[in-house]
Amino acid sequence: MGPEEADLTIRVDLRGQVALVTGASRGIGRAIALALARSGARLVLASRQAENLAPVAEEIRALGGEVLALPAHTGRMAEVEALVAEAVRAFGRIDIAINNAATNPHFGPTLAADEGQWQKILDVNLVGYWRVAKAVAPVMRAQRRGKILNIASVAGLRPAPGMGLYGVSKAGVLMLTQLLALELAPDNIQVNAIAPGVVRTRFSQVLWDTPEIARRLLQAIPQGRFGEPEDVARLALFLVSPAADYITGAVFVVDGGLSLTGGLA
Numbered sequence: 001m002g003p004e005e006a007d008l009t010i011r012v013d014l015r016g017q018v019a020l021v022t023g024a025s026r027g028i029g030r031a032i033a034l035a036l037a038r039s040g041a042r043l044v045l046a047s048r049q050a051e052n053l054a055p056v057a058e059e060i061r062a063l064g065g066e067v068l069a070l071p072a073h074t075g076r077m078a079e080v081e082a083l084v085a086e087a088v089r090a091f092g093r094i095d096i097a098i099n100n101a102a103t104n105p106h107f108g109p110t111l112a113a114d115e116g117q118w119q120k121i122l123d124v125n126l127v128g129y130w131r132v133a134k135a136v137a138p139v140m141r142a143q144r145r146g147k148i149l150n151i152a153s154v155a156g157l158r159p160a161p162g163m164g165l166y167g168v169s170k171a172g173v174l175m176l177t178q179l180l181a182l183e184l185a186p187d188n189i190q191v192n193a194i195a196p197g198v199v200r201t202r203f204s205q206v207l208w209d210t211p212e213i214a215r216r217l218l219q220a221i222p223q224g225r226f227g228e229p230e231d232v233a234r235l236a237l238f239l240v241s242p243a244a245d246y247i248t249g250a251v252f253v254v255d256g257g258l259s260l261t262g263g264l265a
Contacts, residue, residue, distance in 0.1 A: 012241040015040035018091040019240070020084070022074055022132060023101030025052035027201030028151060031229030032098055035237045037065035041096065044087040046072040048101075066091075074101045074128030075120075077135075084135040093143055096240045097136045099129040099173075100151040102166075110164030118165060125169035126176065133180055137189070146189040147240045150177050151232070152251065154197045154259050170195070174251055181249030190248040192239050197255025199227040222257030 019036045023029040024045035033043055037060040045053045045060075045067060053069035060067040068090050072083040087094055103124045106117040129150055140146025155163045156170030174193055181191040198217055218224060232254050238244055239252070253259055 012039040012237050012243070014096075014241065017041045017095040018044065018087065018093050019096035019098065020044040020046065020087055020094055020132075020136065021098040021100060022046045022072070022128075023151075024056055025049070026056075028196065028199060028229045028232050029098070029100040030056050031233035032100065032236045034059060034063070035230075035233040036096070036240070037063050037067070039237060039241075040065075042066040042091050043068070044083070044091070044094070045069045046074075046083055046101070048073050074099075074131055075123045077131050080128075080131040080135050084132075084139065088139060094136050094139045095143070095146055097132055097140075097146070097148045098151070098236065098240075099132050099149065101128060102151070102169075104163070104166045106165050107162045109162075113165050121165045121169050122172070125166070126172040129173055129176060133176075133191075137184065137187075140184075140189045141187045144188050146184075146187075147244070148180065148184075148189065148191045149236055149239055150191070150193040151236075152177070152193045152195045154195050154253060154255050157195060157251075157253070157259060158262075177251065178249045185248055190239075190244065192244070192247060192249070193251045194232055194235055194239070195251055195253045195255070196232050197221070197227055197253070197258040199229060199232060201229060217258070220258055220261045221255070222260060225256065227254060227256060 019041045021029055021033045024033045025047040037043055043060055047053050050071040057067045057069040070083055072079045074080055106113045133148055150173050152173040153170040155167035156174050160167055177191055177193040235254055
């Protein structure tokens, strides 16, 4: 049975909880937002362009969910703080924060990148996650509970050709996850990370839609297929649920076994 035929529903009850999802306009962020909405959570969707969030917000409303869609650039602290403040004004709390917004303006040899590309990737992919955590932590501390989930990548676990800058930023996300898990554990805030492999999104299209790269990747993936956003969303749903209350500082790989074979390295 393929993923499109399987029952993708996980029975999790998040009614009464509020979830903030960055990079929610498409791909993994959209899939996670929809999974949370189906489980009863109220959603705060964030993306750089508010108009890109409109279709996702409509999908959530069609499910009967409550949703607030707001523009926010995670590379700017003032915008992140305003996002969190508006979420609290609208819903009174934030129980779940999903750090998913990311960028990758460079694909190729690491030394071929310029300093501006380094700064942009680190500022959004790594420091942006810190900004969101810093902004939501006081809210979660006051509630004496919360969950922060960082979307990393298997590129942060081992070198991936052409993705050096991105991989360094995601390796930083893994360390940030562990540091925050230690620091926030006394406040009953769990912080975990998911490291996806090649997932069929627009963000990773160069990997799964370039015939030669795709052929080599599929040969290296033991399960013989690329991931779908829902493969990540199902795990995310578990990690932000009460079932994961005793899990913190962990990294979960979702890659069909690619990292077991060494990938393309």
